[in-house]
Amino acid sequence: MNKVFMSGNHTIAEAAIRAGCKCYFGYPITPQNELGEYMAANLRQAGGTFIQSESEIAAINMVVGAAASGVRAMTSSSSPGISLKQEGISFLSGFELPAVIVNMMRGGPGMGNIAPAQGDYYQSTRGGGHGDYRTPVLAPASVQELADLTMVAFDLADRYRTPVMLIGDGMMGQMKEPVVFPELVKQLPEKKWALKGRGEGPSRYLASLILDGLENERHNWKLVRKYQEIADCETRYELYMMEDAEYAVVAYGTTARIIKGAIKRARREGIPVGLIRPITLFPFPEKVLQEIAHRIKGFLVFEMSTGQMVDDVRLALADYQVKVEFHGRPGGIIPTPLEFSRVINRHYRRMKK
Amino acid sequence: MKLINQWPQYYKKNVVTHYCPGCGHGVVHRIIAEVLEELDVGKRSLLVCPAGCAVLAYHYLDIDVIESAHGRGTAIATGVSRANPDLFVISYQGDGDLSAIGTAETIHSANRGENITVIFINNAVYGMTGGQMAPTTILDQGTTTTPLGRNSTLDGYPLHITDVVAAFPGVAYAERVTVATPGGIRKTKKAITNAFQTQIEGLGYSIVEVLSPCPTNWKMTPLQACRWITEEMSKEYQPGLLTDKREEKRKQKG
Numbered sequence: 384m385n386k387v388f389m390s391g392n393h394t395i396a397e398a399a400i401r402a403g404c405k406c407y408f409g410y411p412i413t414p415q416n417e418l419g420e421y422m423a424a425n426l427r428q429a430g431g432t433f434i435q436s437e438s439e440i441a442a443i444n445m446v447v448g449a450a451a452s453g454v455r456a457m458t459s460s461s462s463p464g465i466s467l468k469q470e471g472i473s474f475l476s477g478f479e480l481p482a483v484i485v486n487m488m489r490g491g492p493g494m495g496n497i498a499p500a501q502g503d504y505y506q507s508t509r510g511g512g513h514g515d516y517r518t519p520v521l522a523p524a525s526v527q528e529l530a531d532l533t534m535v536a537f538d539l540a541d542r543y544r545t546p547v548m549l550i551g552d553g554m555m556g557q558m559k560e561p562v563v564f565p566e567l568v569k570q571l572p573e574k575k576w577a578l579k580g581r582g583e584g585p586s587r588y589l590a591s592l593i594l595d596g597l598e599n600e601r602h603n604w605k606l607v608r609k610y611q612e613i614a615d616c617e618t619r620y621e622l623y624m625m626e627d628a629e630y631a632v633v634a635y636g637t638t639a640r641i642i643k644g645a646i647k648r649a650r651r652e653g654i655p656v657g658l659i660r661p662i663t664l665f666p667f668p669e670k671v672l673q674e675i676a677h678r679i680k681g682f683l684v685f686e687m688s689t690g691q692m693v694d695d696v697r698l699a700l701a702d703y704q705v706k707v708e709f710h711g712r713p714g715g716i717i718p719t720p721l722e723f724s725r726v727i728n729r730h731y732r733r734m735k736k
Numbered sequence: 737m738k739l740i741n742q743w744p745q746y747y748k749k750n751v752v753t754h755y756c757p758g759c760g761h762g763v764v765h766r767i768i769a770e771v772l773e774e775l776d777v778g779k780r781s782l783l784v785c786p787a788g789c790a791v792l793a794y795h796y797l798d799i800d801v802i803e804s805a806h807g808r809g810t811a812i813a814t815g816v817s818r819a820n821p822d823l824f825v826i827s828y829q830g831d832g833d834l835s836a837i838g839t840a841e842t843i844h845s846a847n848r849g850e851n852i853t854v855i856f857i858n859n860a861v862y863g864m865t866g867g868q869m870a871p872t873t874i875l876d877q878g879t880t881t882t883p884l885g886r887n888s889t890l891d892g893y894p895l896h897i898t899d900v901v902a903a904f905p906g907v908a909y910a911e912r913v914t915v916a917t918p919g920g921i922r923k924t925k926k927a928i929t930n931a932f933q934t935q936i937e938g939l940g941y942s943i944v945e946v947l948s949p950c951p952t953n954w955k956m957t958p959l960q961a962c963r964w965i966t967e968e969m970s971k972e973y974q975p976g977l978l979t980d981k982r983e984e985k986r987k988q989k990g
Contacts, residue, residue, distance in 0.1 A: 406819050432818040436811070437844035444808035444841070448815020451802045452782065452823060456815070474805050578800040578816075580780035580823055588794035588801040 386563050392556040394526050395485055396421035398533035399457055403568045405431040406456040408445035410438055412464045413497045414553035415487035419459065439464040443471030450480040451589055453577025455537055459485035462503050463494065472546050473512030477591030481540035485549045487556040490715025498715025499552035499637055504691035507548050508665040515603045517610045519617065520548045520664040522635045526560035534565050541572050543613055554637045554717065614666035621660040624650065628657030630731060633696050634685040635661050642685055644720030649727045656727055669699035676703040681734035685723060686711045706734055744769035746778040746798045754792060758958025760915045760948030761789060764857065765796045767925045772799065775932050777824040782816050784809045786833040788864045793828060807838025810845035813852040824935060825852045831872040832862045835897040842897060849906025849940035853931045856898060856943055859950040860969060867953030871895035874972045894972055898945040902978035908940040908985050910978040914947040916965035939985040947973060
């Protein structure tokens with residue numbers, strides 16, 4: 384396919400259709416409405432199902448049903464809507480069902496506003512819903528990456544039988560960039576566990592109710608082993624100008640994009656700074672931080688929040704004698720590269736002392 | 737000798753019941769198993785079972801089953817049915833599940849005319865959580881959260897949700913029945929057969945509301961519970977056909 388110029392929200396929808404997604408269920412919420420609208424226009428034509436559900440809760444439970452019967456299914460929303468979906472995400476995790484959930488974050492808490500923010504990091508990476516579970520979280524930083532990681536999200540979901548989140552924000556969803564779509568997925572993995580009626584075989588059930596305490600404990604440890612395997616095999620990150628860096632910025636998504644301009648500016652001023660961009664937020668790329676910690680004089684974490692991912696950076700570096708500082712803009716404020724470069728400059732001078 | 741009855745193919749043998757003595761679930765489970773066999777749809781069935789006493793329905797019914805979070809049965813059934821239209825999908829729900837926490841899902845799946853069947857067990861009380869008031873609790877009925885009886889000023893009125901959805905154009909078949917008497921059980925089987933046939937023909941949403949005894953939480957003997965359904969509960973929720981738009985739907989389908 385040729386290069387096309389497309390918005391982030393449309394790109395996710397097109398990539399999902401190409402990944403073999405057959406069911407999309409969602410409830411309108413800004414700033415991700417174009418995703419559902421694209422599905423309404425194109426998924427039905429592609430032989431799939433689009434339902435504008437009565438609520439976010441209904442949408443995620445329709446995903447449960449479609450996923451249980453072996454079909455690739457997704458839903459999308461933005462922060463307040465994702466809060467409503469947490470019940471279903473917990474059940475998907477308990478059932479061990481694959482699904483893709485897109486969150487185009489906005490400024491919160493509560494209704495907040497519809498401007499880009501990164502305040503749902505805790506909610507996405509800590510499970511969010513009730514119970515002991517984690518959700519793999521992918522955080523693209525360009526429209527091309529939205530396309531690529533949407534395909535990855537469906538693959539991870541199927542491979543590990545787990546819901547996978549793709550998180551961006553209002554800016555990622557609304558901005559347009561050139562994108563080349565990956566090839567149409569023709570062969571989907573076989574799902575022997577899917578419920579399609581018992582046929583001639585024995586009947587089966589999908590349940591998350593495990594009344595026996597020891598058995599429930601075993602189930603929980605089994606999930607933990609799965610998350611560990613995901614951590615071992617699926618951690619993704621990008622290093623930018625890190626070869627000779629003495630100072631490292633850690634940022635993801637939109638923030639990481641803006642930071643690149645700030646880093647170029649700082650480099651021109653002689654500051655040896657680079658960027659570590661987590662692409663998977665869970666699993667968090669802690670090893671890469673630990674591997675370079677000995678040669679880094681200071682880490683600076685940028686987020687469009689009051690400070691959430693910074694906790695993961697501090698946890699990763701707990702055993703290392705290195706400074707971790709934070710700069711954040713919550714509430715839907717998008718910092719400029721100039722603001723970031725000033726912050727880098729200030730921290731550089733302070734850390735050098 | 738002529739065989740007039742046998743163990744249904746889709747009802748598991750040698751399972752010790754977890755339901756209380758006099759509970760209606762066992763009767764309805766068996767009817768479902770019988771009708772699945774008679775209409776030959778058991779092998780392509782997927783049952784969505786609710787939070788509540790019937791969450792363990794897969795212990796009894798020998799068909800594919802998925803559990804549902806509280807109230808979400810018809811949303812899950814919608815997802816299953818839309819993803820795989822060839823599957824025969826049943827959402828089995830109690831009154832708290834269907835008419836309180838799942839009201840939105842109930843109303844909208846019915847209004848979309850999803851090609852699914854809902855078996856709605858109405859026992860006018862929250863069973864598994866220990867006998868609290870349900871939306872269907874009748875006036876003056878005592879529960880753990882209406883210790884002096886349901887008072888319309890304080891607690892609102894009994895909710896007739898099946899009557900509400902029966903009015904929707906997407907609902908092809910709705911009937912209210914009871915399993916409190918042998919005659920009622922025969923009518924229940926007939927209603928469930930009609931509802932299942934509605935789905936098999938692809939005519940849209942069908943629902944059967946079953947007035948069902950809960951002797952434990954009503955603090956009655958099984959016999960008293962059946963009598964209470966016939967004498968008190970049936971006055972509030974009169975058994976009978978609520979809508980049958982199957983002929984109209986068949987014409988629409990052509």
